[in-house]
Protein backbone atom coordinates (compact mmCIF):
# COMPACT_ATOMS: atom_id res chain seq x y z
CA UNK A 256 0.00 0.00 0.00
CA UNK A 257 1.22 3.47 -0.82
CA UNK A 258 1.54 5.89 2.03
CA UNK A 259 -0.51 8.93 2.79
CA UNK A 260 1.19 12.27 2.19
CA UNK A 261 0.50 15.09 4.59
CA UNK A 262 0.13 18.49 2.97
CA UNK A 263 0.39 20.33 6.26
CA UNK A 264 -2.85 22.30 5.84
CA UNK A 265 -6.03 21.60 7.80
CA UNK A 266 -8.45 19.17 6.16
CA UNK A 267 -11.46 20.91 4.68
CA UNK A 268 -13.24 17.58 4.31
CA UNK A 269 -12.85 14.48 6.44
CA UNK A 270 -14.73 11.25 5.71
CA UNK A 271 -14.51 8.61 8.44
CA UNK A 272 -15.77 5.03 8.23
CA UNK A 273 -18.56 6.06 5.89
CA UNK A 274 -21.24 3.52 4.98
CA UNK A 275 -24.10 4.17 2.57
CA UNK A 276 -26.14 2.40 -0.07
CA UNK A 277 -29.42 2.18 -1.88
CA UNK A 278 -32.28 0.58 0.06
CA UNK A 279 -30.83 -2.53 1.67
CA UNK A 280 -27.95 -2.75 -0.81
CA UNK A 281 -24.72 -1.49 0.75
CA UNK A 282 -22.29 0.34 -1.53
CA UNK A 283 -19.91 2.26 0.73
CA UNK A 284 -18.32 -0.02 3.33
CA UNK A 285 -16.25 2.19 5.59
CA UNK A 286 -14.66 4.90 3.44
CA UNK A 287 -11.91 7.02 5.00
CA UNK A 288 -10.42 9.99 3.20
CA UNK A 289 -9.61 13.63 3.64
CA UNK A 290 -9.14 16.64 1.42
CA UNK A 291 -7.07 19.57 2.62
CA UNK A 292 -7.82 23.15 1.65
CA UNK A 293 -6.26 24.00 -1.69
CA UNK A 294 -5.72 20.43 -2.86
CA UNK A 295 -6.92 18.62 -5.93
CA UNK A 296 -7.61 15.06 -4.78
CA UNK A 297 -8.72 12.40 -7.21
CA UNK A 298 -10.72 9.28 -6.55
CA UNK A 299 -10.30 6.52 -9.09
CA UNK A 300 -11.30 2.87 -9.31
CA UNK A 301 -13.23 0.33 -11.31
CA UNK A 302 -16.73 0.79 -12.59
CA UNK A 303 -19.23 0.34 -9.75
CA UNK A 304 -16.67 0.76 -6.95
CA UNK A 305 -18.86 3.44 -5.34
CA UNK A 306 -17.11 6.65 -6.36
CA UNK A 307 -20.25 8.53 -7.44
CA UNK A 308 -22.10 7.22 -4.39
CA UNK A 309 -19.38 8.67 -2.17
CA UNK A 310 -19.71 12.13 -3.74
CA UNK A 311 -23.50 11.96 -3.44
CA UNK A 312 -23.26 10.90 0.21
CA UNK A 313 -20.91 13.78 1.02
CA UNK A 314 -23.45 16.31 -0.33
CA UNK A 315 -26.44 14.56 1.25
CA UNK A 316 -28.06 13.13 -1.89
CA UNK A 317 -27.50 9.61 -0.55
CA UNK A 318 -28.10 8.88 3.13
CA UNK A 319 -25.10 7.77 5.20
CA UNK A 320 -25.94 4.78 7.39
CA UNK A 321 -22.73 4.83 9.46
CA UNK A 322 -19.61 6.93 9.79
CA UNK A 323 -19.04 10.66 9.57
CA UNK A 324 -18.58 13.49 7.12
CA UNK A 325 -16.88 16.54 8.63
CA UNK A 326 -16.73 19.65 6.48
CA UNK A 327 -14.85 22.75 7.58
CA UNK A 328 -14.71 21.40 11.12
CA UNK A 329 -18.49 20.84 11.35
CA UNK A 330 -20.31 17.53 11.35
CA UNK A 331 -22.05 17.38 7.96
CA UNK A 332 -23.16 13.75 8.04
CA UNK A 333 -26.63 13.36 6.54
CA UNK A 334 -26.76 17.04 5.70
CA UNK A 335 -29.51 18.22 3.38
CA UNK A 336 -28.27 18.90 -0.16
CA UNK A 337 -29.39 22.55 -0.04
CA UNK A 338 -27.50 23.04 3.22
CA UNK A 339 -24.41 21.49 1.68
CA UNK A 340 -24.56 24.03 -1.17
CA UNK A 341 -24.97 26.92 1.24
CA UNK A 342 -22.02 25.63 3.27
CA UNK A 343 -19.83 25.77 0.16
CA UNK A 344 -20.00 22.27 -1.32
CA UNK A 345 -20.90 22.03 -5.00
CA UNK A 346 -21.31 18.80 -6.96
CA UNK A 347 -20.91 18.68 -10.73
CA UNK A 348 -22.72 15.38 -11.35
CA UNK A 349 -21.83 12.66 -13.80
CA UNK A 350 -23.68 13.34 -17.06
CA UNK A 351 -23.79 17.09 -16.22
CA UNK A 352 -27.55 17.11 -15.44
CA UNK A 353 -28.17 20.45 -17.10
CA UNK A 354 -31.62 21.81 -17.80
CA UNK A 355 -31.59 21.24 -21.56
CA UNK A 356 -34.52 23.49 -22.53
CA UNK A 357 -33.18 26.37 -20.42
CA UNK A 358 -30.61 28.84 -21.70
CA UNK A 359 -27.01 29.02 -20.59
CA UNK A 360 -27.86 32.12 -18.56
CA UNK A 361 -30.82 30.42 -16.88
CA UNK A 362 -28.71 27.38 -15.99
CA UNK A 363 -26.08 29.65 -14.47
CA UNK A 364 -28.72 31.59 -12.52
CA UNK A 365 -29.98 28.32 -11.06
CA UNK A 366 -26.48 27.67 -9.69
CA UNK A 367 -26.67 30.90 -7.72
CA UNK A 368 -30.26 30.18 -6.72
CA UNK A 369 -29.07 26.94 -5.09
CA UNK A 370 -27.23 29.01 -2.50
CA UNK A 371 -30.34 31.21 -2.18
CA UNK A 372 -28.69 34.31 -3.51
CA UNK A 373 -29.24 36.49 -6.53
CA UNK A 374 -26.25 36.17 -8.84
CA UNK A 375 -23.89 39.13 -8.89
CA UNK A 376 -22.37 40.32 -12.18
CA UNK A 377 -19.02 39.19 -10.71
CA UNK A 378 -20.32 35.63 -10.40
CA UNK A 379 -21.04 35.59 -14.14
CA UNK A 380 -17.76 37.32 -14.90
CA UNK A 381 -15.78 34.71 -12.98
CA UNK A 382 -17.37 31.96 -15.06
CA UNK A 383 -16.84 33.85 -18.34
CA UNK A 384 -13.17 34.42 -17.57
CA UNK A 385 -12.76 30.66 -17.20
CA UNK A 386 -15.08 29.72 -20.07
CA UNK A 387 -15.37 32.63 -22.55
CA UNK A 388 -17.50 30.53 -24.89
CA UNK A 389 -20.34 30.59 -22.35
CA UNK A 390 -20.65 34.36 -22.73
CA UNK A 391 -21.11 33.88 -26.48
CA UNK A 392 -23.73 31.18 -25.88
CA UNK A 393 -25.64 32.98 -23.12
CA UNK A 394 -29.02 32.95 -24.89
CA UNK A 395 -28.64 29.47 -26.35
CA UNK A 396 -30.41 26.51 -24.77
CA UNK A 397 -28.12 24.06 -22.96
CA UNK A 398 -29.24 21.16 -25.16
CA UNK A 399 -27.75 22.85 -28.24
CA UNK A 400 -24.25 23.07 -26.77
CA UNK A 401 -21.44 20.69 -27.64
CA UNK A 402 -20.42 18.11 -25.01
CA UNK A 403 -17.43 20.20 -23.97
CA UNK A 404 -19.51 23.36 -23.68
CA UNK A 405 -22.07 21.46 -21.61
CA UNK A 406 -19.33 20.33 -19.23
CA UNK A 407 -18.11 23.92 -18.98
CA UNK A 408 -21.66 25.03 -18.22
CA UNK A 409 -22.05 22.32 -15.56
CA UNK A 410 -18.84 23.50 -13.87
CA UNK A 411 -19.85 27.14 -14.34
CA UNK A 412 -23.25 26.48 -12.78
CA UNK A 413 -21.54 24.91 -9.75
CA UNK A 414 -19.18 27.89 -9.46
CA UNK A 415 -22.17 30.25 -9.36
CA UNK A 416 -22.90 28.89 -5.87
CA UNK A 417 -19.48 30.22 -4.76
CA UNK A 418 -18.17 26.88 -3.48
CA UNK A 419 -15.08 26.25 -1.41
CA UNK A 420 -15.06 22.55 -2.28
CA UNK A 421 -15.95 21.43 -5.80
CA UNK A 422 -16.88 17.77 -6.24
CA UNK A 423 -16.54 16.76 -9.86
CA UNK A 424 -17.88 13.47 -11.17
CA UNK A 425 -16.31 12.24 -14.42
CA UNK A 426 -15.76 15.60 -16.16
CA UNK A 427 -13.98 13.98 -19.13
CA UNK A 428 -16.82 11.61 -20.00
CA UNK A 429 -17.46 11.57 -23.74
CA UNK A 430 -15.14 14.50 -24.52
CA UNK A 431 -12.33 14.80 -27.05
CA UNK A 432 -8.75 14.89 -25.67
CA UNK A 433 -8.34 18.58 -26.54
CA UNK A 434 -11.47 19.53 -24.61
CA UNK A 435 -10.45 17.32 -21.68
CA UNK A 436 -7.10 19.13 -21.55
CA UNK A 437 -8.95 22.46 -21.51
CA UNK A 438 -11.23 21.35 -18.65
CA UNK A 439 -8.25 20.14 -16.60
CA UNK A 440 -6.39 23.37 -17.32
CA UNK A 441 -9.37 25.17 -15.80
CA UNK A 442 -9.16 22.99 -12.68
CA UNK A 443 -5.53 24.06 -12.27
CA UNK A 444 -6.60 27.71 -12.50
CA UNK A 445 -9.39 27.18 -9.98
CA UNK A 446 -6.96 25.59 -7.56
CA UNK A 447 -4.62 28.56 -7.99
CA UNK A 448 -7.61 30.77 -7.11
CA UNK A 449 -8.00 28.85 -3.84
CA UNK A 450 -10.68 26.31 -4.70
CA UNK A 451 -10.39 22.78 -3.32
CA UNK A 452 -11.36 19.91 -5.63
CA UNK A 453 -12.40 16.29 -5.09
CA UNK A 454 -12.45 14.68 -8.50
CA UNK A 455 -13.84 11.33 -9.65
CA UNK A 456 -12.34 10.53 -13.01
CA UNK A 457 -12.19 7.59 -15.38
CA UNK A 458 -9.23 9.05 -17.29
CA UNK A 459 -6.84 8.03 -14.54
CA UNK A 460 -3.66 9.29 -16.10
CA UNK A 461 -4.85 12.84 -16.65
CA UNK A 462 -6.53 12.90 -13.23
CA UNK A 463 -3.35 11.87 -11.41
CA UNK A 464 -1.27 14.30 -13.46
CA UNK A 465 -3.38 17.23 -12.26
CA UNK A 466 -4.02 16.04 -8.70
CA UNK A 467 -1.94 16.40 -5.57
CA UNK A 468 -3.10 13.11 -4.09
CA UNK A 469 -5.23 10.19 -5.08
CA UNK A 470 -7.35 7.42 -3.61
CA UNK A 471 -8.10 4.13 -5.31
CA UNK A 472 -11.51 2.78 -4.43
CA UNK A 473 -12.45 -0.88 -4.61
CA UNK A 474 -15.83 -2.41 -3.69
CA UNK A 475 -16.92 0.46 -1.50
CA UNK A 476 -13.71 1.14 0.41
CA UNK A 477 -10.34 2.79 -0.14
CA UNK A 478 -7.80 0.21 -1.30
CA UNK A 479 -4.81 2.51 -1.88
CA UNK A 480 -3.88 6.12 -1.37
CA UNK A 481 -0.87 8.30 -1.84
CA UNK A 482 0.59 11.22 -3.66
CA UNK A 483 -0.53 11.41 -7.28
CA UNK A 484 3.10 11.03 -8.31
CA UNK A 485 3.53 7.82 -6.30
CA UNK A 486 0.28 6.35 -7.58
CA UNK A 487 1.28 7.10 -11.17
CA UNK A 488 4.58 5.31 -10.63
CA UNK A 489 3.20 2.36 -8.62
CA UNK A 490 3.17 -0.67 -10.92
CA UNK A 491 0.84 -2.63 -8.67
CA UNK A 492 -1.72 0.17 -8.60
CA UNK A 493 -1.25 0.84 -12.29
CA UNK A 494 -1.84 -2.70 -13.42
CA UNK A 495 -4.38 -4.02 -10.97
CA UNK A 496 -6.55 -1.03 -10.23
CA UNK A 497 -6.01 1.61 -12.84
CA UNK A 498 -5.35 -0.37 -15.99
CA UNK A 499 -1.92 0.03 -17.50
CA UNK A 500 -1.23 2.62 -20.14
CA UNK A 501 1.46 3.06 -22.67
CA UNK A 502 3.48 6.16 -21.85
CA UNK A 503 4.99 6.16 -25.30
CA UNK A 504 1.54 6.45 -26.86
CA UNK A 505 0.57 9.80 -28.34
CA UNK A 506 -2.93 9.34 -26.98
CA UNK A 507 -3.89 11.41 -23.95
CA UNK A 508 -6.80 9.07 -23.32
CA UNK A 509 -5.33 5.93 -21.72
CA UNK A 510 -7.10 2.68 -20.92
CA UNK A 511 -9.66 3.57 -18.33
CA UNK A 512 -10.27 2.57 -14.74
CA UNK A 513 -13.96 1.91 -15.28
CA UNK A 514 -13.16 -1.20 -17.29
CA UNK A 515 -10.87 -2.50 -14.55
CA UNK A 516 -8.92 -4.17 -17.31
CA UNK A 517 -5.20 -4.64 -17.64
CA UNK A 518 -4.16 -3.42 -21.04
CA UNK A 519 -0.68 -4.05 -22.36
Ligand code: ATP
Pocket residue numbers: 277282300301302303304305306307308309349513
Ligand atom coordinates in the same frame (compact mmCIF):
# COMPACT_ATOMS: atom_id res chain seq x y z
P1 ATP B 1 -19.25 4.39 -12.35
O1 ATP B 1 -17.92 4.69 -12.89
O2 ATP B 1 -19.96 3.33 -13.08
O3 ATP B 1 -20.12 5.59 -12.09
P2 ATP B 1 -18.85 4.29 -9.50
O4 ATP B 1 -17.60 3.82 -8.84
O5 ATP B 1 -19.11 5.75 -9.51
O6 ATP B 1 -18.93 3.69 -10.95
P3 ATP B 1 -21.45 4.10 -8.31
O7 ATP B 1 -22.12 4.82 -9.43
O8 ATP B 1 -21.31 4.78 -7.02
O9 ATP B 1 -20.03 3.55 -8.78
O10 ATP B 1 -22.23 2.73 -8.11
C1 ATP B 1 -21.89 1.81 -7.07
C2 ATP B 1 -22.94 0.71 -7.03
O11 ATP B 1 -24.20 1.28 -6.65
C3 ATP B 1 -23.14 0.02 -8.37
O12 ATP B 1 -23.34 -1.35 -8.12
C4 ATP B 1 -24.41 0.66 -8.89
O13 ATP B 1 -25.13 -0.22 -9.71
C5 ATP B 1 -25.18 0.96 -7.61
N1 ATP B 1 -26.06 2.12 -7.76
C6 ATP B 1 -25.69 3.36 -8.17
N2 ATP B 1 -26.77 4.19 -8.17
C7 ATP B 1 -27.82 3.47 -7.73
C8 ATP B 1 -29.20 3.76 -7.50
N3 ATP B 1 -29.71 4.99 -7.71
N4 ATP B 1 -30.00 2.76 -7.07
C9 ATP B 1 -29.50 1.53 -6.84
N5 ATP B 1 -28.19 1.18 -7.03
C10 ATP B 1 -27.37 2.12 -7.47
